[in-house]
Amino acid sequence: MCLKSLLIQGAKALGTELTDEMAAQLSLYAAFLEEKNSVMNLTAISGVDDIVRFHFLDSLALLPMASFQGCSVIDVGTGAGFPGVPLNIAEPTIKLTLLDAQQKRVNFLKELCTLLKLTGVVCLNARAEEAARTAALRGMFDIAVSRAVARLNVLAELCLPFVKTGGLFIAMKAVDSDAEISEAASAFEKLGAVLEAVKDYEIQGAGVMHRAVCIRKTAATPEAYPRRYAKIQKSPL
Ligand code: SAM
Numbered sequence: 001m002c003l004k005s006l007l008i009q010g011a012k013a014l015g016t017e018l019t020d021e022m023a024a025q026l027s028l029y030a031a032f033l034e035e036k037n038s039v040m041n042l043t044a045i046s047g048v049d050d051i052v053r054f055h056f057l058d059s060l061a062l063l064p065m066a067s068f069q070g071c072s073v074i075d076v077g078t079g080a081g082f083p084g085v086p087l088n089i090a091e092p093t094i095k096l097t098l099l100d101a102q103q104k105r106v107n108f109l110k111e112l113c114t115l116l117k118l119t120g121v122v123c124l125n126a127r128a129e130e131a132a133r134t135a136a137l138r139g140m141f142d143i144a145v146s147r148a149v150a151r152l153n154v155l156a157e158l159c160l161p162f163v164k165t166g167g168l169f170i171a172m173k174a175v176d177s178d179a180e181i182s183e184a185a186s187a188f189e190k191l192g193a194v195l196e197a198v199k200d201y202e203i204q205g206a207g208v209m210h211r212a213v214c215i216r217k218t219a220a221t222p223e224a225y226p227r228r229y230a231k232i233q234k235s236p237l
Helices: 003-013 020-037 048-060 084-090 103-115 152-162 178-183 185-190 229-234
Strands: 072-076 095-100 122-125 141-147 163-174 193-203 208-217
Touching: 003 020, 003 048, 020 048, 020 084, 020 103, 048 084, 048 193, 072 084, 072 152, 084 095, 084 103, 095 103, 103 122, 141 152, 152 163, 152 178, 152 185, 152 208, 152 229, 163 193, 178 185, 185 193
Parallel strands: 072 095, 072 141, 095 122, 141 163
Antiparallel strands: 163 208, 193 208
16 A cells, blocks of 8 residues: 555544645655654654554544644654644644653754644753743643653653643553553542543554543642652652
């Protein structure tokens, strides 16, 4: 199957319609990621078909799970732009902030956004637990998303402070994460949030199921959080 069909059919199976223009932008993204990945460590996944399945389609799976239209979205620990950039390509009304602790990844993201003409994307080089303490970012986002950054009880403390009361945090996890989700219940409560839904999905042609954990922010996060990273890791909430 050609790349464009893989993208369009794979997205459709997940409930998202991609235009030819969006598929072309994603193809350009795949080529740029492959080129840069040969000289810097951005992703362990190689080959455009796997980039499409395990990065692009996996990211796009989130779109039908919440109302993203016109929303401010922060992708915490975005790495090479997942899931934030594919989401913004497929839903251009998103006001996207990409945040990562590694400068070289943020440099890649800035180049990528220029290449893809994603002019409204904000790329920030910062640690989540520090950025979430700044007035410009704390409680400012309708939705926070994050994939492959930390265990859920740690990740909740890194992500939920960015979300507005009433907003959503979507954590991308493996389907065998039941224990991890249960373990994070007290963190959600302390951070002013409740578990809303656990949604499993299949990526066409990948032969795997993945999971989105949707957590609703119901109250402002207490000032004490997030704590310093060493503390978060040593004593998760
Ligand atoms: N989300 C991307 C994905 O799924 O492909 C990247 C995942 S990569 C395994 C984890 C990323 O999280 C790295 O780029 C790392 O720099 C970033 N990260 C880890 N802890 C962080 C923190 N406290 N604040 C900001 N970024 C962090």
